[in-house]
Structures are given as structure tokens and as C-alpha cells.
Amino acid sequence: MRKGTIFKYEIKQLLCSREYLLLLAAVIAYCVLLLRSSVMVGALYTAPFSQWTFCDYLSSVMVLLLALLLVLCARQFTPARRGAMAIIGATPMPAPVFRAIQYGAIACAFGVAATASALVCFGFYALVFDYTAFGGLIASGLLLVLPPALLALGAAMLLGSKKPAFVYALLAAVLIIGVFGVSLPAWIDVIGGSVTQPLYEGVHTFAFTPGFIAGRIAFTMAGITCIVLSVRLPRSNPPGKAKPA
Amino acid sequence: MNFLMKLRREIGRLLRERATWLFIAFTVAGAVWFCLNSNGTTATDAYVLTTAKNSAVLGALLFTLLTLIQFHRDYKNNTDTIILTCTDPLGHQLRRTLALLCAAVVTTLLVSLFALPYALIQTGSYFQLSAFAAAWYLVFFGALVLSILLASGLYMLLRRVEAAFIAMMGLITLSVLLESMYALNPSYQLFWVQTNAAAFSDLVNNQILIDLIVYNRLFCVPAAAAVWLLGLCCQRRYGRGIAGSFRGNARRIWPPALLAAVIICAALSYACEPLFDNSVAMDYGIDYESGTGMIMIVSSDEEEEDMAVTLTGKTVDLSVDTQRRTAAGTAVYTLQNTSGEPQDLTLTMNSGYTIQSASVNGRAVQATRDREEVSGSATWHIALPADETIRLSLSYGGRIQNDGSLSQTPVYGISDGYLWLPPDGVSPNAEVPVAEDCDFSARLTLDESLIPDFADANTQTVDTGDGKTTWVIKGTGYAGTGVIAAEYRTKTFQAGGLTVQLKYFAKQTAEIESMDAVNVIQAALDYFTDTYGALPYDNALTILELPASFSGGFAAGNTSAMDETCFAAAGYLPGEGSTPDEGSGIDTIVHELAHQWWGLATYPLSDDASWWSAEGITCYSTYCFMKEYFGEAYANAHFTDVWQDGWETYQNAFYVQHPEYLSKLSDDDASRVMAALHSIGLYDIMPLQLLEAEEAAGGQETFQSKLADLYQYNLCYYITYEDFLFMTELTEEALNIA
Numbered sequence: 008m009r010k011g012t013i014f015k016y017e018i019k020q021l022l023c024s025r026e027y028l029l030l031l032a033a034v035i036a037y038c039v040l041l042l043r044s045s046v047m048v049g050a051l052y053t054a055p056f057s058q059w060t061f062c063d064y065l066s067s068v069m070v071l072l073l074a075l076l077l078v079l080c081a082r083q084f085t086p087a088r089r090g091a092m093a094i095i096g097a098t099p100m101p102a103p104v105f106r107a108i109q110y111g112a113i114a115c116a117f118g119v120a121a122t123a124s125a126l127v128c129f130g131f132y133a134l135v136f137d138y139t140a141f142g143g144l145i146a147s148g149l150l151l152v153l154p155p156a157l158l159a160l161g162a163a164m165l166l167g168s169k170k171p172a173f174v175y176a177l178l179a180a181v182l183i184i185g186v187f188g189v190s191l192p193a194w195i196d197v198i199g200g201s202v203t204q205p206l207y208e209g210v211h212t213f214a215f216t217p218g219f220i221a222g223r224i225a226f227t228m229a230g231i232t233c234i235v236l237s238v239r240l241p242r243s244n245p246p247g248k249a250k251p252a
Numbered sequence: 253m254n255f256l257m258k259l260r261r262e263i264g265r266l267l268r269e270r271a272t273w274l275f276i277a278f279t280v281a282g283a284v285w286f287c288l289n290s291n292g293t294t295a296t297d298a299y300v301l302t303t304a305k306n307s308a309v310l311g312a313l314l315f316t317l318l319t320l321i322q323f324h325r326d327y328k329n330n331t332d333t334i335i336l337t338c339t340d341p342l343g344h345q346l347r348r349t350l351a352l353l354c355a356a357v358v359t360t361l362l363v364s365l366f367a368l369p370y371a372l373i374q375t376g377s378y379f380q381l382s383a384f385a386a387a388w389y390l391v392f393f394g395a396l397v398l399s400i401l402l403a404s405g406l407y408m409l410l411r412r413v414e415a416a417f418i419a420m421m422g423l424i425t426l427s428v429l430l431e432s433m434y435a436l437n438p439s440y441q442l443f444w445v446q447t448n449a450a451a452f453s454d455l456v457n458n459q460i461l462i463d464l465i466v467y468n469r470l471f472c473v474p475a476a477a478a479v480w481l482l483g484l485c486c487q488r489r490y491g492r493g494i495a496g497s498f499r500g501n502a503r504r505i506w507p508p509a510l511l512a513a514v515i516i517c518a519a520l521s522y523a524c525e526p527l528f529d530n531s532v533a534m535d536y537g538i539d540y541e542s543g544t545g546m547i548m549i550v551s552s553d554e555e556e557e558d559m560a561v562t563l564t565g566k567t568v569d570l571s572v573d574t575q576r577r578t579a580a581g582t583a584v585y586t587l588q589n590t591s592g593e594p595q596d597l598t599l600t601m602n603s604g605y606t607i608q609s610a611s612v613n614g615r616a617v618q619a620t621r622d623r624e625e626v627s628g629s630a631t632w633h634i635a636l637p638a639d640e641t642i643r644l645s646l647s648y649g650g651r652i653q654n655d656g657s658l659s660q661t662p663v664y665g666i667s668d669g670y671l672w673l674p675p676d677g678v679s680p681n682a683e684v685p686v687a688e689d690c691d692f693s694a695r696l697t698l699d700e701s702l703i704p705d706f707a708d709a710n711t712q713t714v715d716t717g718d719g720k721t722t723w724v725i726k727g728t729g730y731a732g733t734g735v736i737a738a739e740y741r742t743k744t745f746q747a748g749g750l751t752v753q754l755k756y757f758a759k760q761t762a763e764i765e766s767m768d769a770v771n772v773i774q775a776a777l778d779y780f781t782d783t784y785g786a787l788p789y790d791n792a793l794t795i796l797e798l799p800a801s802f803s804g805g806f807a808a809g810n811t812s813a814m815d816e817t818c819f820a821a822a823g824y825l826p827g828e829g830s831t832p833d834e835g836s837g838i839d840t841i842v843h844e845l846a847h848q849w850w851g852l853a854t855y856p857l858s859d860d861a862s863w864w865s866a867e868g869i870t871c872y873s874t875y876c877f878m879k880e881y882f883g884e885a886y887a888n889a890h891f892t893d894v895w896q897d898g899w900e901t902y903q904n905a906f907y908v909q910h911p912e913y914l915s916k917l918s919d920d921d922a923s924r925v926m927a928a929l930h931s932i933g934l935y936d937i938m939p940l941q942l943l944e945a946e947e948a949a950g951g952q953e954t955f956q957s958k959l960a961d962l963y964q965y966n967l968c969y970y971i972t973y974e975d976f977l978f979m980t981e982l983t984e985e986a987l988n989i990a
Contacts (some may be wrong), residue, residue, distance in 0.1 A: 014680060025415060026414055026415060026418050029415075029418065029419075030424075031417065033422060037429075040433070041919075047924075047925060048915070048923055048924075048925050048928055049905075049906050049907075051901065052901060052902075052904065052905035052907070052928070052929065053904075053905075053906055054906040054910075054913075056904070057906070074421065078414065078418060081414060084413065085414070121406075135916055135917065136913060136916055175317065177415070178421075179317070182313065182421060182424075182425070183310070183313070183742060185425075186309060186425060186428050187306070187309070188423070211904060235703075239463060
């Protein structure tokens with residue numbers, strides 16, 4: 008079977024799953040709520056389409072986006088899925104290639120949700136404020152969202168391959184950080200809430216702090232390392248099944 | 253083996269598992285951590301309520317996981333088929349749920365082992381067992397129970413652990429996010445995890461807030477039980493789908509009957525909650541709210557009063573039952589009907605009350621109630637005859653309700669040790685003009701320990717006995733008053749040429765004695781009187797302490813009121829300063845006192861063209877006193893620096909720099925955006941403009957003497973911005989701070 012066909016099958020399975028659709032609907036509903044409240048007023052009364060406000064908006068949505076990503080990862084470790092791996096292992100396709108395709112599908116499904124949240128906001132800017140200069144916002148958004156997403160994907164797949172419960176532990180950790188509004192230092196701020204901190208300290212020109220950028224670089228590197236390791240390392244067999252000779 | 257023996261074994265099995273104890277340990281550790289790192293407005297709030305609320309969110313998360321692990325295990329290990337063939341599946345799930353509830357009980361008891369002594373030590377003499385029980389056993393334990401019922405119900409319904417987990421995470425997150433969704437004004441019954449109770453008082457009974465928690469749980473528990481029973485009814489059997497399994501399980505009558513019963517219970521509980529009415533949101537026109545000060549409302553719709561009927565006298569006799577939390581009374585109105593025709597009399601009364609009987613000139617008449625409720629009041633109608641002099645007698649009573657269109661935190665209510673009744677909760681308000689010589693008298697019977705405060709009314713006690721005291725109020729020219737009563741102690745002193753009564757909660761007697769608050773109040777009243785002139789009161793000025801849940805203060809009649817956090821004892825709360833005047837508390841007290849001059853004795857009138865209002869001049873007056881009393885450094889740090897920051901924020905605000913973008917928003921959205929900026933204008937920009945005016949006028953002393961002229965010339969009248977500029981001989985340009 009061609010890789011493209013497998014990729015299409017994987018992504019269709021993810022995008023059409025009830026969990027994904029439910030979470031995507033929740034993400035979009037939350038985005039709309041944010042647009043009507045905090046975005047419209049602007050972060051500390053800056054423009055609704057300022058980098059500050061957009062990053063504040065994305066950091067608010069980030070908890071739900073990361074939760075969605077981790078749920079997609081957790082789906083890869085269900086008993087049915089692990090059982091199917093024995094059959095997939097018997098096909099000519101190398102396991103690392105299949106895993107890479109799986110990760111690609113998860114990344115695409117996550118990308119759809121993240122893009123949808125950004126597009127909802129851009130649509131709001133364009134319709135309400137006739138603002139269409141999205142270049143700078145897209146760059147800031149990518150720096151804010153991609154590195155923690157890479158880290159979450161890598162860590163979830165690496166830890167999940169050892170024990171699926173670890174993925175749920177990661178999910179619980181993300182939710183605790185989000186729900187309790189745990190304020191993390193810029194260099195480990197997965198949610199991105201620290202981006203607007205300088206604004207409240209009197210800085211009006213938007214810039215990411217060096218600590219935040221260093222953290223994003225570290226997240227990216229750690230995420231890529233975890234992904235490579237989880238793709239290449241051999242996996243334990245599903246419980247109750249004998250090891251192949 | 254009977255059900256109880258099986259249940260005992262199931263509980264034993266659950267409590268022997270390491271995973272169960274791991275979840276219990278995490279929940280207890282989290283609760284301990286929250287206890288040690290808590291914050292709040294009062295000691296009870298910080299060390300009891302907030303701690304329990306945070307622990308409830310964590311506990312709900314962890315017990316959701318534990319429940320799903322327990323329910324999913326048989327399926328995961330492929331043992332469900334074996335177990336469910338040799339035991340009754342419904343009974344099995346019931347026992348498993350009850351065993352998990354036992355784990356929740358064990359967790360709560362373990363948490364109590366730390367939380368109770370910790371709260372006792374931290375809150376000391378302010379400890380309230382009812383507050384502790386409500387926080388930990390209704391909020392925290394309630395959240396654990398609800399998460400077990402919902403998670404197990406959703407799992408049985410969906411048969412997918414991931415789907416049930418995601419749904420539960422969504423519900424928990426929604427409960428927390430509701431707290432920030434002010435615009436939606438969600439019902440307090442929907443905050444299923446942590447509830448929306450906040451700011452428990454140290455000094456008065458928190459029963460009104462505890463009611464909020466009780467009625468929240470009275471809705472949430474049957475609602476969660478309904479989800480659980482629905483899951484139980486849909487427990488898959490014989491390989492059938494949801495509908496087939498439901499039909500199979502429904503052959504035993506008790507699951508669907510119980511399901512129907514709990515759904516009815518939940519619906520009734522939601523619909524019949526007694527704390528808030530169904531008031532529709534009211535259009536206030538221009539509404540300026542003060543965070544710490546008064547609220548000025550200028551109605552956009554001038555109500556036309558019916559001049560045909562005039563109220564010439566009113567007598568009220570109200571008795572408050574703090575045990576049953578109700579009030580009942582009679583009111584007699586003397587009315588003059590000059591039209592010579594029958595009239596329809598409109599009465600407004602608190603939505604929670606009903607008129608039990610009405611008679612006009614001795615003949616029984618019917619009082620009819622409108623369906624619609626507005627601002628916490630219901631409208632009643634009584635047909636009046638064409639007689640010139642009418643004597644209307646009403647008998648009424650009930651349980652006070654709050655305006656449901658406003659914040660879902662109750663302000664009014666009756667409890668043992670504290671009550672607050674709005675004017676239409678004391679007696680029905682006749683919507684007719686009140687004659688200048690209208691005699692008003694009211695008898696209020698309260699528990700002996702309660703001391704009432706009526707805004708702008710002379711009070712005397714006439715009768716004490718049987719554990720009750722009757723208070724009498726008499727006045728002329730008005731026809732109603734609200735009442736706040738608590739176990740108050742009164743400290744009377746002379747200041748500003750007036751007899752000042754500081755009414756504080758009895759529990760705070762020792763702290764008030766040792767605090768500087770009385771001296772500051774005395775000094776502030778003397779300062780404002782010396783600077784601007786005397787207040788126009790014959791009777792005493794009252795400074796009233798309110799529970800922390802009021803959050804701020806207000807000034808009305810001859811009363812300035814502020815919440816208990818303004819009188820917080822030194823170094824008492826986590827993160828507070830070592831003396832009261834280091835916090836914002838004393839600033840609020842002085843601000844509310846200054847409102848007696850600007851806002852009550854005179855009425856600075858806001859307009860659309862400037863930031864002029866009672867708030868700006870009150871902030872400036874407070875600053876002047878603080879500068880003299882605490883020194884320039886204190887005044888700059890607490891006032892001018894804050895105003896300057898506000899001004900810079902305003903200047904940089906996008907919609908201020910680009911007002912053309914406001915036109916792109918809908919009227920409601922534009923109004924909401926500008927409302928946020930409006931308070932900066934009132935509280936920060938106007939005081940800064942007054943500092944400019946001070947400089948332009950030739951110094952603080954000269955400017956203050958002009959303000960004194962302004963005050964004395966406009967005593968009991970409105971002061972417009974033009975009046976202010978005219979009296980201070982300044983131009984708008986002189987106040988320009990740009």
C-alpha cells in the first residue's frame with residue numbers, strides 16, 4: 008500500500024473521530040467567546056489586532072489545543088490500536104515509516120485545529136476592523152504554538168509507547184496548568200501566557216523576551232529529539248501477547 | 253451473598269489497591285499544598301473557602317481519572333463478560349460507584365485531619381464551623397461525589413474511556429471558565445465543581461453564601477445522579493446497542509423510575525431555587541459604577557408619576573424570623589385621591605414576598621401580581637375607589653430574593669446574626685408621589701442580638717423581651733428605608749462637629765480597639781469639615797462595617813459603609829502589610845467618608861463632555877487628606893502614581909487613539925469597550941485634572957478654599973462641570989493634562 012494512501016486513511020480516522028470533532032467544536036466556541044470579550048477590548052487596551060492581543064488570544068486557546076493534541080496522541084495507544092500493530096508489523100512497511108506517517112497525520116489534524124483558531128481570529132479582524140496584514144501575526148503565532156506542540160507530540164508518543172497512562176498524565180498536567188492559571192517562567196512557559204507580561208510592566212513595543220525565545224528553541228529541539236527517538240526506538244508489544252521469536 | 257456483603261468486599265478491594273491510595277494521596281497532598289499557599293480577602297476566605305474550592309477542582313480531576321480507571325478495568329482486561337454473567341450488572345455498577353464514594357469519604361476525612369486544625373490555627377477566634385463544613389463537605393466532598401457520578405455515568409453511557417474522559421475534562425474546564433464569563437451571567441447552579449461562593453466573612457454568619465452552595469448542590473447532585481442512572485439504564489446487555497439495552501434494563505422498574513424521579517428533582521431544584529428572581533436586565537441609561545464608592549444612575553427613561561394619588565402617611569410593622577429566614581409584616585398607607593375617579597395603585601415589592609391580604613377602607617380587595625420581575629422587585633396592582641381619602645392595609649411576607657439579572661452573588665438575605673433588607677423588602681413601595689409632610693413610621697422586630705442601621709432615619713428601641721427587640725423609626729417626607737442588621741458594636745466619638753457612630757461587628761471589638769482606624773476616621777472627618785464645611789446632618793453620621801462579600805463600599809443617607817477588609821487587622825492575611833494603612837483598606841474608608849461631601853451632601857453631575865463626577869473630586873479630596881495625614885510619599889505611591897499609570901494606559905489605548913474603530917463595532921460592543929476606559933477617566937484622569945487645577949489656581953490651599961465655596965454654595969444641589977469651572981474661576985484648558 009502506498010504511503011499516501013495510509014496517510015489519507017490515518018488522517019481521515021483522526022479528523023472524523025468523535026473526540027476530535029467535539030474538541031474542535033469546543034476550541035472554536037472558546038475562540039468566538041474570546042473574540043467577543045478580551046480580543047475586542049485588546050490586551051491592556053492595545054489594538055485588537057496587535058501582536059500583544061493576538062498572542063494573548065493564542066495563549067488562551069493553547070490549553071485546549073494542547074489538550075486536543077494529547078487526545079489525538081492517546082488514541083494511538085488504545086488496546087484496539089495496539090492490537091492492530093501486530094498485524095501492521097507483519098506488513099512490508101517498516102515500523103518507523105508507519106509511525107512517521109501516524110505522527111504526520113496527528114500533526115496535520117492538530118494543524119487544522121490551530122489554523123482554524125487563527126482563521127477565526129483573522130476573519131474577525133478582516134470583517135470587523137478591515138485589517139488584513141496578518142504576516143507579523145502569523146510569525147508570532149507560529150513561534151508561540153509550534154514549539155510546545157512539537158514537545159507535546161514528541162513527549163506523548165515517546166512516553167505513551169512505554170505506558171499509555173503517561174499521555175493522560177501529560178494531559179492532566181496541561182489542564183492543571185491551564186485551569187489553575189499556573190504562572191510559569193518564560194523559558195518553560197508552554198502555554199505562552201508570559202508573552203504579554205512586559206506589556207503590564209510598561210513595555211509597549213512588542214517583542215518576545217530572550218528567555219521565551221530560548222525556551223521555544225529548547226522545546227523545538229527536545230520535541231524533535233523525542234519524535235526521532237519514538238519513531239526509531241523499538242516498541243514493547245501489547246500486553247498479553249508473546250514476544251516474537 | 254447479599255448486597256451489603258458484596259458492597260463490603262468491593263470497598264475492601266478498592267481500598268486495598270495501590271492505585272486508589274495513590275489518587276487519594278495526590279488529592280490530599282494537593283489540598284495540603286493549597287492550604288499552605290492560599291490567598292483571599294479574609295482569613296476564612298483564604299484558609300477555608302478558597303483552599304476548598306481549589307482542592308475541589310484538583311479532586312474532581314483526580315477522582316474522574318480514578319473512576320474511569322475502575323470502570324474501564326474489566327473491559328480492558330477482558331473480564332467484563334465473565335463478571336457480568338455471574339453477577340447482576342446493575343448491582344455491580346452500583347456497588348462499584350458506592351465503593352468509589354467511600355474512597356471520596358476517606359479522602360475528605362484525611363483532608364479534614366489537616367485542614368481543620370490548620371484552619372483553627374490560622375483563623376483563630378474567627379473560626380466558623382458552618383463555613384468550614386460548607387467549604388470542605390459541600391464544595392470539596394460534593395465535587396468528588398459529582399465527578400464520580402458524572403464520570404461513571406458518562407462511561408456507562410458512552411462505553412468509551414477517552415470520550416468519557418474528554419467530556420469530563422470539558423465539564424470541569426467549563427465550571428472553572430464560567431467564573432470569568434461575566435457577560436453571560438451564568439446561573440450559580442452551573443458552577444458544579446467549585447461553586448461561585450466567594451469572600452466568606454470572618455465576622456458575621458456566612459449563611460447567605462452557604463445557601464448559595466447548598467442550592468447549587470441541590471441541583472448538581474440530582475443532575476449528576478440523572479446522568480449516572482441514565483448510564484446505568486444504558487448499561488450494555490446481550491450485545492445490544494443503547495436503545496436495546498435501555499429496554500432490557502427497564503424491565504426492572506426501579507432504574508427508569510429513579511431516573512425520572514431525579515430528573516424531576518433536578519428540574520424542580522433549578523426552577524425553584526429561592527435566592528434569585530427572574531428579573532429582566534434593566535436599561536439604566538448612563539450607569540457609572542464605582543469599585544469602592546457609590547453608584548450614580550441617571551435613568552434614560554423618565555417615569556411619569558401618577559399625580560392623581562398622593563401618599564400622605566405610611567405605617568409599617570415588620571417581624572423578622574432569623575430561624576426560618578423569612579420576614580412578615582403589615583403596612584398601612586394613607587392616600588389622597590384627588591381625581592375623584594377609581595385608580596389603579598401600583599406597588600413594587602421584593603420578588604420573594606407575596607401580599608397575603610389587602611383591604612381598602614376596611615373592605616377586602618384583590619392584589620394582583622405582574623409576571624415580570626425587574627431589579628429584584630415584582631409589581632402588584634390594587635384597585636382604589638374614587639374616595640378622596642383612602643386607607644390601604646396590606647399583609648405581606650416571604651423570603652428575600654436578589655436581582656437575578658445582576659451578579660449571581662446574593663447581597664440581600666436573612667440569616668442568624670446578619671440580615672440586609674432592601675427598602676422594598678421592608679415594605680411594599682407605592683409608586684405614587686410622596687407628600688412633603690408624609691409621616692412614615694416603622695416597627696421592626698428583630699432578634700435581641702441584632703442592631704439595625706437605617707439610612708437617614710432616627711431609631712429608638714421600644715420593647716425588649718422574649719429574645720426579641722422592637723425598633724421604631726420615624727420620619728417625614730419619605731416612605732421607606734432599607735435595613736442592615738448584625739451583631740454590631742458602636743463606638744461613638746465627635747468629629748467634624750457631628751456625633752459619629754462607628755458600627756463594627758462584635759467579633760472585631762479587640763482589633764478595632766488596637767487599630768488606628770478610629771483615629772484616621774476622626775482625623776479625616778475633621779479635615780473634610782475644616783476644609784469644605786460641615787455636613788448638613790442633624791443626627792449622627794454612621795460608619796458601617798459590611799461583610800467581605802459586599803466587596804467595596806457605598807454611601808447613602810447619613811451612612812458611609814465599607815466591607816470588613818477595610819478594617820483588616822494588622823498582618824492578618826497572607827501577603828498583607830503589617831499595618832492597616834499599608835493596604836488599600838484605609839484608603840477606601842476615607843474615600844467613602846469623602847463621598848459624604850461629594851455625592852451625598854452635594855451631587856457632582858457627570859456629563860458626556862468631561863470626566864467630571866463625584867468620583868474624581870472624591871479621589872482628589874482623599875489624596876489631599878492622605879498627603880497631610882500620612883505624608884507626601886504615601887499619597888504619591890497610593891494616588892498620584894496610580895492616576896498617572898491610568899492616564900498613560902488611557903492615552904495609549906487603541907480606541908482612544910483611533911476612535912474611528914469604535915464605529916466599526918456594534919453599539920453594545922462599543923459601549924462595553926468604552927465602559928472599561930470610562931472608569932479610568934472617572935478615577936484617574938479627573939483627579940489628575942484636579943491636580944492641574946490646583947496648580948492653576950495657585951496652590952492646594954487656594955484651590956481647596958474654592959472647592960469649599962463650591963460645596964457650600966451647592967449644598968444639597970447638583971454640581972455640574974460648568975458650576976465647578978465657574979466657582980474655581982478656571983477654564984477647561986487649565987485642566988488639560990495632555
